[in-house]
Amino acid sequence: MSLKNLEYLFEPESVAVIGASPRPRSLGALVMQNLLSGGFCGPILPVNPEYNAVAGVLCYPNIASLPLTPELALICTPSATVPEIISELGDRGTKAAVVITDGSDRQADSAGDSLKQAILAAARPYNLRLLGFHSLGLLVPKIGLNASMAHLNALAGEIAFVSQSRAICTAVLDWAKFRRIGFSHFISLGDSVDVNCADVLDYLGSDPGTRAILLYVEAIRSARRFMSAARGAARNKPVLVLKAGRLAEPARAATPHAGTMADVDAVYDAAIRRAGMLRVFDIKELFEAVETLARLRSFRGDRLAILSNGRGPGVMATDSLILGGGQLAELSEETVEKLKAELPVAWSPGHPVDLSAEVDSDRYAKALDILMQAPEIDAILAMHHVPTAIAPSEETAKAIVEAIRSKKSQVLTVWMGAESAMIARVHCIVAGIPTYDTPDEGVRAFLHLVRHRHNQEMLMETPPSIPTEFTPITATARRIVRQALAEGRRMLSEPESKAVLAAYGIPIVETRVAATVEEALRMAEAIGYPVALKIISPEIAHKSEVGGVALNLDNPEVLRLAAETMRSRVAELRPGASIAGFAVQSMIRRPNAYELTVGVSTDIIFGPVILFGQGGKAAEALNDRAVGLPPLNATLADELLSRTRIARLLRENRDRATANLDAIRLTLIEISQLIVDLPEIVELDINPLLADERGVIALDARIAIESATLPGSARLAIRPYPRELEEYVALRSGRKLLIRPIRPEDEPAHYELFEHFSPEDIRFRFFRMVKPFPHSEMARFTQIDYDREMAFIATNADDQNHPETLGVVRAIADPDNQSAEFAIIVRSDLKRQGMGRALLEKMIRYCRDKGIKELVGEILADNVAMLALAKSLGFERHPTEDPDLVAVRLRLWED
Template sequence: MQASIKLTTDTAYDILQTERINPLDAIFAPKTVAVIGASEKPGSVGRTLLWNLITNPFNGTVFPINPKRNSVLGIKAYPSIFDVPEKIDLAIIATPAPTVPQIISDCVKAGIKGAIIISAGFKEAGEKGIALEREVLEIAHKGKIRIIGPNCLGVMSPMSGLNATFASKMAQPGNVGFLSQSGALCTSILDWSLQEKVGFSAFVSIGSMLDIGWGDLIYYLGDDPNTKSIVIYMESIGDARSFLSAAREVALTKPIIVIKAGRTAAAAKAAASHTGSLAGSDAVLDAAFRRCGVLRVNSISDLFDMSEVLAKQPRPKGSRLTILTNAGGPGVLATDTLIESGGKLAEISEAVIQGLNGILPPQWSHNNPIDILGDADPKRYTKALEIAAKDPNSDGLLVILTPQAMTDPTKIAEELKPYSQMSNKPILASWMGGEDVAEGQKILNNQGIPTYAYPDTAARIFSYMWKYSYNLQGIYETPVLPSLECDINTRDCVLVETIINEARKAGRTILTEFESKEILAAYGIPVVAGSIAKSAEAAIECAEKIGYPVVLKLYSQTITHKTDVGGVQLNLRNAEAVKRAYHLIETAVLEKAKPEDFLGVTVQKMVKTSGYELIIGSSLDPQFGPVLLFGAGGELVEVFQDSSIALPPLNTTLARRMMEQTKIYQALKGVRGRKSVDMTALEELLVVFSHLVVEQPLIKEIDINPLLAIPPTADYPGGLIALDSRIVLHSVDVKDEQLPKLAIRPYPHQYVSSWKMKNGTSVTIRPIRPEDEPLIVKFHQTLSAESVYLRYFHLIKLSQRIAHERLTRICFIDYDREMALVAEYENPETKETEILAVGRLSKLHGNNAAEFAMLVSDKFQCQGLGTEIVRRLVEVGKTEKICCISAEILGDNLGMQRVCEKLGFKISHTNDATVLRGEIDL
């Protein structure tokens, strides 16, 4: 019998939902609210909070807490939280900071699950405030109470009427979830939203994020059916891993748009490596947003414009925009902004030009922007748009109208209504002017065509749309496994560990070039090998073994930038040149450094073939930990600063995206008669390099500069080779628990192991990876209708189960949120790898519980495979410190029930007579 369990988070295909309570419901949907610090003092926070709660009905009860008054604003007051006659869901605290720890302790004892700390005077006030925060957080964690704040404006839930803030007005209901670290900005946005008639599903001032952070709120709003998009004003990232994990999951279904303050802050001072001087923290933040599908904008107006347009129009598939206008000037302005913001003008196809020739006056522009001239009537606009919309070279349309004598803005808007929902590309409009175009703007907006007063604004919005689409494509695109072997067992990890440990024992934090290259070679990265020579005679001997011409480089345990001290001599063609070069390096170094800084030279083969000098590196960011850098390298790397940033680990898709963001990328693909370098090999090398960074946490900074990328020629096959490398280690006084954490959890190799089925067949059980999508497609082709029904509680077509968008979410998982195990083996007949079973453990949002699902190919059922995968998922749950695991099982699925009972699950009935629930406490 098929061993399968329903996974309720697979909402697109499951018809049965389990009702759950999210801990944040106590804050956003309370039935009872206590205002601690309620007051009648005019202008006080405590009075304003209470007034806002009682004048905006939210179908709940409010209890003022004030030990000095019997009533506040005519409502009976209570001396303490323990005197309130009902169980309280939410406590709002507006008392001096030193009183807050005791109040939170009282809330815990009273069983309150949510609190908003309005009070200031915490970490922003110095060491005493920081100590108070630590005390509050310790109490909260032990008592399992969730806290927003401190030092915040509060929370509004306009859909229910809850106004738990001290703002002067209440937000209008809508479908935008707004989160802000600035309370002052919240009030400004609130005023603006009332004027512009922008509504919110939630309006949250998050404060200093003592407990509840971005990740918690993104998950909550992601699950909220009233929220269609999430907009964020951010000053600091807080828990980077939590933010990235939540944003990546939610951004696939709901746009997340961020404006981040501090964009122009000075980059961190250059570290010992080149990478440290290039990877400024703001560039890292941009890379993080790209990695999780978040769109970053630069102005508050863009924040809400993007929220609107992404709700109304489809995402563009590319960056090419077609501009249709009745005036040349506005079209040119839109073009300038489009190009400057990263978009492109679509090249109009010949078919479209011919079609436009048939309906437009001869004087039309015959190019993009398509200028249909100032006397364009509604019919000309409509016909031109109909032709332009069919252009396969275009990814979006911008229609510009300027009010001229023969122009009817209202009627033209009416004629454009049928084009408001083109499925394959967005349409935007710029109706320029005042009263004359107001009615037309209203018609377009009501029809779902966003309108903008100025065409350059519309062009910028399109570029943002493309950037958002581009970010999501990076998540959706299926990578491939590199041919450069990424199996951890094939690397010479013993050699790497030995090199690093010996350096640390000697008190060194900087590895020599020789040691650095040994580590690269241990990971399969091609290097120019060298030999150490401690005298001129030894250098000559090494050169003659290697073969001329050769390169001599300073060998030192302290000097990292060899060229800065004259420590490199190139293209040495005989023994005399080697001898002279050795003494030149020795003299130059001793003039600028100490005698112990010169330990000899390394002798390397001179690479004759010309190519492109690249840099690949990693350094530390204070918020995101290790970050990767790729770009143009060589001696002038800091001058040109042509580089891009990414977070490790990479796959081949992410590596290519990283390369695409540099100018040198175009040259690498071939220019001026040169062939392209091996781009696949370069992608794979970046992936392997990211594995090195992930797996060697004692490495603080690492550069390969230059990495020579050589295009193939008639007499040379081309290739990649590391000419120089530099590695900086963490000092010995840095303990393991103090080492920087990765912002994105890497592949969990610890859960990989082999196992034998009952029939003796050996399989490997391992975590799923993004590259598994083709194997999962084949796996679903092996499933019977019964297996599908037992897993999903209803039949699902194969085409739905193997849809790319769905499998992307299944294969490209966040290992902090989910752990999916697959069982694979090599088919003895076809010699191809096949997946035989999939088991998934998913954490529930808002708490530390998880649910699991499991599915076994029909051909391999009854071999103990399902039981083994469930057993391993339980062990994963224990390791990941999950408190309990549950699953829903069809009553007909007797085999799954037996598996669960065997492994210690308790089986119980649910409200649905056909469904049972299995649960185990860990």
């Protein structure tokens, strides 16, 4: 829903318990006991007509008799009573409730409406927020709120835990209490009839008392809402996800063919990565990862050095690193020589750095210091396998702590053993140094850092320009698809599929359709031998499986024989399949080309997803595929490519020339645009897509279609670039400019824009002087979530045909879509030409069309020109507490 009234759920000043009871082990008794023992300072109001008091607190017969309006209500009554209770609470003015009672969509009232529908209908008129059904409740230790049926209270801390499972909540609470881990919030979502994962991410993402968010997720219902909230929260703090149900294989594709279906778990993995979050796979790893991210600063690179006082642990760590996709740092000659000078003669240069058990704590610290100074190393895993008389654990720990403190380097430690190792771990914990029990845990922690940094960079990275601009012939592709739908078909023929690809700039092999063998012979003569021949049948998706493909046919006799054999074979293996004819195509000879596959599958939750990997007949057996969420740009396309095993061969292969990676990236971008423009496409499969140094060419393609109920952009989990909002405007001088939404690729031009601002421009926009923005900050200006924020730029090309940004207006809406705050700035040398008015009018129209109720902003009192522009466009002025600031407000819609 939104953030509306969530503050009453998470920070109430008074709480009522509906169904409070003194009966031992009853739900009402347990909730009252937890609420009273948690230390909550506000009024606690039990409600139950059967009792005068519960747990020594005066009890009220009904909600109407309460002496004050509770901000939060905890409902512990039978599920059938909940809708009426919600109505009574709404009438009384309560703004939030936790439905701890179990409930189910299968339960219905006399009219046949489900409990969920009845409860939501009761709450909606009052904007009353609901947590549950089937919720354990919530705990907010900083205010002493234990509004739950949990068996333990939670310690106070700065980590928020959010779970879709009540059972996982109790396990995590028990696990964390034993390890003295505290929480800012501990939230059991239950069935999420109202408050869901996205709502909570929005709230916690801006909560100053929460430094990290941990999620246990089983399923997501609204992909776009979740992705917007997750991306917003992940920009502010680490968000870690434990996703269950990894092996579930429900039918999620829009078509029955499984060859191009994206694995359910792979789609979730792609979504988590795209949102900038970090995925983990068990509870212990969840808390390990958040502590690692909290204790170590982010770093560039992924080169890990491994230091150990025993060969065995070093080898174990190296195995874990390589198998986990990490990179072992290569020690430079200079680093090796420095180590030789400090270590015993018996030391054998190599990596991992094995110091042997004979090295004392002083030499261990010196070796660590040398590695910390090595530029070829990004992080260090320092391991002490067992204590020895020469190097006791505590003594070594103190030496390591001192060495790290002086260099502030990225070091993770592993102390293997029990009692003596525990003392060493305590020294590291006190010093803020991450420490682990085993080599595998230490390496896993390092890989958490690498993956989290990579996911964050994907949120912040500036994509390069597309190497070749392409202008799709959308009308041609749309005509082919609509014609097939009009004929009642759900599959395009191979020639039709290739024609759609060609309309989007994807090179295809020339293919002609023949109804008969004689016609195929004439076409082969026109194309030129050798040719390939393929059967055309709407019932046959994989032609090679039924002998429906013949290659390298170099004369008419061979072609005729192949066609007749093909018909016989198909009739034998698929007797019910109708044969519409043959596809005749040129025989492509690119012996050094790689066989790739590009596909599209439609997931029930996240909509269209793009698949890329190794192609050919063995594609499914090799299972070398990566999944990505559209829309794609060049950077995201390259990231998708890099997650496959074949990527390394495409980039470097001593036996073949390097493949044209720009052509592969562009193909992925073209496919991404195709599924945005044509929502009727529910599945697509190009296999093989040949790729070599000359580029790419699609040899075979199939497209599945169905009538669309939503526009293409609405199907995507992430709103794509809204090209429909582009428009040209004329300034007073007659100069024409393009006003369009900002794109990530605009970051370089944004830097140039700031170079044209005067100090006064900067002060008017930011209310103070600011230093040049680093990439991480500038990326926030250019990489926006079009569902929540909009920035329009005025742009054109300079004398060298480089795109310039001349001005920008920005508005950020609240999650409720009620209000949006705007800011605007125009290049100093282009003022008084009407550009600012054109930009702000564009933003007003956009916000009004989006249903936003009001547009607000703050303007410095001495910014006379901006105040005049706001007044001329109908903004009202309001004073603020700061006499130097003026608030302006424009009503876009009346309630």
